[in-house]
Amino acid sequence: MSTDLSITHLILNASIVVQLVIGLLVFASVMSWSMIFDRRRVLRRAGRAADDFENRFWSGGDLAELYRQLERDGDDESGMAAIFRAGFREFARLRTKGHNDPMALVQGAQRSMRVSLNREVDRLENHLSTLATVGSTSPYVGLFGTVWGIMNSFMALGNVKQATLGLVAPGIAEALIATAIGLFAAIPAVIAYNRYSNKVERLNNRYDDFVEEFATILQRQAGS
Amino acid sequence: MLAMLKRSPVAVFLAVALHLLIVFFLIFGMEWELFPQQEKPPVEVVQAHAVDMDKLRQVEAEEKAKARKMKEQQAKKQKRAEEKKRLAALEKKRKADAVAKRKVDAKKKAEVEAKRKAEVKRKAAAKRKAEEKRKADAIAKKKAEEKRKADAKRQAELAAKREAAARAERERALQDQLAAEQNARETDRYVAVIRQQIERKWLRPAQTGEQLSCEVQVRLIPGGDVVPGGVSIVKSSGNAAFDRSVEAAVYKAAPLQVPSGGLFESFRNLRLNFKPSK
Numbered sequence: 269m270s271t272d273l274s275i276t277h278l279i280l281n282a283s284i285v286v287q288l289v290i291g292l293l294v295f296a297s298v299m300s301w302s303m304i305f306d307r308r309r310v311l312r313r314a315g316r317a318a319d320d321f322e323n324r325f326w327s328g329g330d331l332a333e334l335y336r337q338l339e340r341d342g343d344d345e346s347g348m349a350a351i352f353r354a355g356f357r358e359f360a361r362l363r364t365k366g367h368n369d370p371m372a373l374v375q376g377a378q379r380s381m382r383v384s385l386n387r388e389v390d391r392l393e394n395h396l397s398t399l400a401t402v403g404s405t406s407p408y409v410g411l412f413g414t415v416w417g418i419m420n421s422f423m424a425l426g427n428v429k430q431a432t433l434g435l436v437a438p439g440i441a442e443a444l445i446a447t448a449i450g451l452f453a454a455i456p457a458v459i460a461y462n463r464y465s466n467k468v469e470r471l472n473n474r475y476d477d478f479v480e481e482f483a484t485i486l487q488r489q490a491g492s
Numbered sequence: 493m494l495a496m497l498k499r500s501p502v503a504v505f506l507a508v509a510l511h512l513l514i515v516f517f518l519i520f521g522m523e524w525e526l527f528p529q530q531e532k533p534p535v536e537v538v539q540a541h542a543v544d545m546d547k548l549r550q551v552e553a554e555e556k557a558k559a560r561k562m563k564e565q566q567a568k569k570q571k572r573a574e575e576k577k578r579l580a581a582l583e584k585k586r587k588a589d590a591v592a593k594r595k596v597d598a599k600k601k602a603e604v605e606a607k608r609k610a611e612v613k614r615k616a617a618a619k620r621k622a623e624e625k626r627k628a629d630a631i632a633k634k635k636a637e638e639k640r641k642a643d644a645k646r647q648a649e650l651a652a653k654r655e656a657a658a659r660a661e662r663e664r665a666l667q668d669q670l671a672a673e674q675n676a677r678e679t680d681r682y683v684a685v686i687r688q689q690i691e692r693k694w695l696r697p698a699q700t701g702e703q704l705s706c707e708v709q710v711r712l713i714p715g716g717d718v719v720p721g722g723v724s725i726v727k728s729s730g731n732a733a734f735d736r737s738v739e740a741a742v743y744k745a746a747p748l749q750v751p752s753g754g755l756f757e758s759f760r761n762l763r764l765n766f767k768p769s770k
Contacts, residue, residue, distance in 0.1 A: 301507030
């Protein structure tokens with residue numbers, strides 16, 4: 269019986285199923301961490317962009333001027349700028365087509381802004397569900413690996429006459445590694461999911477508020 | 493995952509790097525203890541040969557046999573020397589015995605003479621002793637007689653005393669009984685007075701049969717006042733109006749006439765039975 273109980277040794281000596289489970293869990297962990305880093309970057313950028321845009325929007329300049337500036341900057345704008353552009357474009361288009369009912373103008377602009385807002389929020393929420401899945405399932409996957417490993421270890425135990433701790437312990441230790449890795453993958457995923465879905469929710473609220481505010485401004489302009 | 497890699501390679505790279513770092517620490521953290529051990533000079537090894545146990549045992553047996561033989565020879569030599577010594581000692585002893593025997597004979601004669609003298613002395617002493625004993629017995633008898641007489645006298649006295657005490661006790665008991673009877677009579681008198689007092693205030697409800705009866709318990713304080721809420725129906729008559737009327741009557745009759753002093757104690761919790769027939 270080898271006394272080397274280091275983690276590498278245990279993993280290399282584990283049964284195929286346990287190794288597969290461990291591989292799956294490591295993959296899930298890498299994936300969830302990739303998403304964590306990715307979402308972190310995206311959400312931070314979206315928050316900063318919203319701050320910037322709100323500053324520009326409320327600085328009191330002409331809205332048409334702002335729109336033109338945004339068009340010039342390029343079309344990779346996202347977040348609030350995209351919503352603003354969608355709304356303003358629709359408003360301008362309807363107006364040039366000769367619609368003069370302010371209610372209809374504002375409603376059209378609002379509808380197109382809603383669409384843009386949904387698209388933006390969807391972009392932010394992208395992959396968050398994967399995080400949730402990893403967070404909720406990887407403990408079970410790890411547990412499965414552990415149960416399998418312990419089963420094997422006990423089966424081997426049944427074949428010998430004299431059972432010693434040294435005979436069972438490595439098997440159980442190797443099996444428990446699966447649970448450990450499952451938890452290792454799950455805990456950050458759950459934390460990140462909660463944190464990021466909260467952040468997305470707050471951004472969504474900001475966008476919503478912006479849509480309403482912009483609609484009232486458009487209404488004022490349409491009425492004048 | 494691939495789409496992810498395409499879209500944000502930095503994030504994937506960071507994640508992979510993180511995991512590699514963790515794995516690195518896991519492996520080297522686990523084997524940290526191994527390095528100092530490897531650097532240590534090898535411990536001195538005890539030289540050992542493989543030994544055939546059978547051969548070893550044979551050699552041992554041979555050695556043992558040799559030792560045993562030598563021991564036996566030595567023991568023989570010693571025995572011979574001892575034998576010689578013993579013979580010499582025996583000779584010496586025989587001579588000594590002869591001398592001793594002569595001495596013993598002389599001693600025996602002397603002892604016989606001494607015994608005879610002692611016998612004579614003993615007889616005389618015994619005679620004297622018997623005489624003395626007879627005298628002592630007579631004295632003891634006389635003393636015992638005296639004692640017996642004194643005891644009888646004392647016992648008679650004790651009996652008389654006891655009798656007197658018993659008589660006094662009986663008298664006292666009788667007196668107590670008399671007092672108790674007196675108390676009971678007094679109590680009965682007071683109870684009758686109280687009953688009268690209550691019945692005077694009692695407004696019997698109409699249409700109550702003769703066979704109704706209810707028992708109330710009244711808690712009183714010295715002076716005859718009823719404790720507020722101290723009237724309770726112990727045994728109801730079965731007619732609520734009747735019970736209530738009795739209760740009201742007790743309250744109305746307060747203060748009741750109760751004795752003062754020690755006699756009051758039996759009135760603290762007074763039980764009264766009421767029947768409408770009276």
